[in-house]
Amino acid sequence: MLKRVAAALLLATAIPVMAQGPAPAPASTVPATPPKLIVAISVDQFSADLFSEYRQYYAGGLKRLTEGAVFPRGYQSHAATETCPGHSTILTGSRPSRTGIVANNWIDLGTARADKTVYCAEDESQPGSSSDNYVASPMHLKVPTLGGRMKLANPATRVVSIAGKDRAAIMMGGPTADQVWWLGGPQGYVSYKGIATPPLVAKVNEAMAQRLAQANPGFELPQQCVSKDFAVKAGDRSVGTGRFAREAGDFKAFRVSPEQDAMTLAFAAAAIESMDLGKQAQTDIISIGLSATDYIGHSYGTEGTESCIQVARLDQELGAFFDRLDKDGIDYAVVLTADHGGHDLPERHRMNAMPMESRVDAALTPKALNATIAQKVGMPGRTLIWADGAAGDLYFDRGLSAAERTKVEAETLKLLRAHPQVQAVFTKAEIAATPSPTGRPENWSLIQEARASFYPERSGDLLVLLKPNIMSIPERAVMGAVATHGSPWDMDRRVPILFWRKGMRHFEQPLGVETVDILPSLAALIDLPVPQGEIDGRCLDLIAGDGDSCARR
Structure with missing residues (x-):
C-alpha cells in the first residue's frame, strides 16, 4: 500500500497539468442512505467574487461541484473575517460568538507573560509560549466539531484533518480528531497530537522533499488570464505578472504557489486510501484546508496572473483528487467553502475604475x-491602547484608573469617529447589548455582524471598522503583504458554499446562507441529531424539488 501511495504522491505533485476525466453527469436526487465519507474542503480566501469570476472556465473539480447544490452567496457572517474565526465556523455550526475564536490573535492583558497577544491555535500553558513561538493546540475552541459529534455518537468514526495551516487543520478537526496534520515548513507536515510520525506521513514528507528539490520553471498562462498580465507597483514590490517560477529548495515560493495545494490534496487522497476511510460500516470525515489561495492573495492580490493561475490549478487538482476517490469506489459527499473572502490591492483597483480605493492612514495603527x-x-509615553492592527479589536490598559479609563475612551472614540476612513466604532457595552442576529446574513447591520464575532472574555473594549474602500495595510507596510481581508464588508464575508454527492440533482440558491449552516446540513445526511440550541446554523435542504434532506434527521 505504501509503495502505491508514494507513487501516487509523486504523480500528484508533478508540475505538468494532470489529465482530467469528464465530470459526472447530474443524476436525479440525493441518495437515501448516508454517505460513507464526508469530505469538507476549505479554500482559504476563496471569495464568492473569485469563485464567480472564473466559473465559466471550470473544467475539473470545481466544475463537478457546480453541478451539485450551489449557494454562491454563502456568508462568513461575522465581522472578523480572518482565517481562524472563519475555519471555526465551518464544521461547528457556530459563529465566533459561540466558538470563542474572535480573531487570529487577540489581546489578553491578564496574562503574566510579556507577550500579551494570544494566537488562536496556541497552547498558552506551555512554558515560554508566545504568539509567534508556540505549540499548536485546539484549546481555545469552545464547541465541538462535526467530527467530534460523529465520534461521540459512534467511537468507530475516523476523523482526519489535513491543511496548509495549523489553524485550519485544528479548527476543522477539533480536539478529538484522530489525525491532524498541517504543513509545518520545509520538513513537511507536522501534528500537535504528539504521535510518532506514521509511515504514511513519512512518505508524504519524502515526496514533498523530492518535489521541493526540483526547480519549478513556472506554470503556463491560461487564456482567461492573459488580460490580467500587467505589472502593478505596490510599495517596493511589483506584482501581477507572476507564473510561480521558483528555484530548487525555495520553500517560501513553494508554499505561496499552487504546488502547496497539490501536495495537500495528494496527502489527503493518500490518507483516505491508506486508512480505508469511507470503507467501513460507519461514516468517516476528512477536512482539507487548502491555503495557497490565501498566501497568493496576500502576496500578489486577487486580480493578477498569480491568482488567475491559482484558481485554474485548484480546479485541476480538485478534479484529480475526486477522480482518485471515484476509482476507489467510495460513496462520499463533499462540501467546499472558504474561511473568508479577500480584497485586491488598492493600487490595481485604482487602475481598474476604482479611484476611491486607498490604504489605511498610518495614524490609525x-x-x-x-x-x-x-x-x-x-x-505621554504610557501604553494606553493595545491592538493587533489598524482595524478590529482595541483594548484599554488595565492599569488605568476608572477616571483615566473614562478619559482615554472618550478621546479615542472622538478621534476615531471623526476620522474619514473609519465607518464605525462600537463599544463593548454596545455590542454586548445587541441581540444575536437572526435572518438572512445579507440583511444584517454592522453591529449585528460585530455581535456574531463577540466573545466577552476575548473581545476588545472597542471595535474599529474601516470603510469598505480602505485596505487595512498602511502604505509603508506593503513590502510583505500587498492585500488582505478581515473587514465586515461583502468582499470579505461572501464565500461560495457547494455541496456535491453522486446522484444529486443540481440546483442553485442565490439567496444568502451561512457557513454555520454546513454542520446541520451534513449532520442530516448521516442522521446525526444536533440540538438546535447548541449551534447557530440551520439545516439546508439539499434535495432539488420535492423531498427534504433535513427531514431525515
Missing part, C-alpha cells in the same frame, strides 16, 4: 494611535 491619545490625555 496601534503605536501611532496610542501616542496620539496619550498626548491628548496628558500621559
